[in-house]
Amino acid sequence: MAGPTGDDRVNMVPLIDCMFFLILFFMIVTKFTPDELAIASLLPTDKGQMSAPSKSPLPKEQVNIAIYPAGLQKGMQPSEYQAQVEAMWNDHTFDAKAWLRIGGSNPAEIDGKPLATRGAKAESALMREQVALFHSYVFKELDSREQAGKPRSEQAPVVISCYSGLSWKYAILAYDAVRAFEATKTQGYNKTLFDLEKAREVTFAPPRIRNYNRRELGNELYEIIHLR
Secondary structure, three states: OOOOOOOOOOOOHHHHHHHHHHHHHHHHHOOOHHHHHHHHOOOOOOOOOOOOOOOOOOOOOOEEEEEEEOOOOOOOOHHHHHHHHHHHHHOOOOOOEEEEEEOOOOOEEEEOOHHHOOOOHHHHHHHHHHHHHHHHHHHHHHHHOOOOOOOHHHOOOEEEEEOOOOOOHHHHHHHHHHHHHHHHHOOOOOOOOOOHHHOOOEEEOOHHHHOOOHHHHHHHHHHHHOOO
């Protein structure tokens, strides 16, 4: 037995070793929630009183409206689209006319010049003619895709994809045409009181389709032109 002046300090090394062994043990044997969920996902879900549907719901279809420079056909590579756009820039014909296509239908050609004019009666008449052509095409195509018996909010959503190099007058005109079509399908429509929560969803394409620099505009055109 050590005296009052002896060395009576406690050796902590074995205690620390035991703590590390315990920590290591719990790290190895502990089961976390993701593992349990992975096991649960292997269990049958079509048996018992609370069985789940045998088939997962199909994604909701959408109606794509593609707007791009007139004359560009399907089947080309992004580099070819880029070359055609640059040729339009050089001869000053870019943005003069645009094609509007819904789904896999043939496109309608829209003259963009009258859409930007103001004041003159003749020019206003040309503008009204182009707007009427735009609306007529949209009405016909959307009516052919109408799902009878479904409320407006359950109709296939409309997504407008306008080539970023074009003037957005085409995209705004397309949006206006879709809303005008919806007005013909809704009783008691009022532009100031219409409940948008019960209306058909109409949106513009997400930003990812327009996040290209000038050298990559052919890629954007390729995506838009080949939308279905």
